[in-house]
Amino acid sequence: MRAFVDKDLCIACGVCESIAPEVFSLETEPYAVVLLDPIPEELKDAVLEARDECTEEAIIIEE
Numbered sequence: 320m321r322a323f324v325d326k327d328l329c330i331a332c333g334v335c336e337s338i339a340p341e342v343f344s345l346e347t348e349p350y351a352v353v354l355l356d357p358i359p360e361e362l363k364d365a366v367l368e369a370r371d372e373c374t375e376e377a378i379i380i381e382e
């Protein structure tokens with residue numbers, strides 16, 4: 320699995336980072352950046368939850 324954030328859609332709300340802080344970070348950019356590529360097996364559920372909880376639909380998943 321790979322995850323991407325559309326920086327034009329991201330409003331930097333922090334929801335994804337709170338759900339999966341190992342994967343999403345708001346520390347370096349004014350939008351969420353993905354720290355891990357590919358996504359480790361044990362973090363896939365959290366990444367899917369973050370994708371579902373992102374109100375801007377800014378998180379894109381590739382299987």
Ligand code: SF4
Nearest residue numbers: 329330332333335373
């Ligand atoms: S949940 Fe969505 S809008 Fe919020 S910081 Fe993450 S990618 Fe951006």
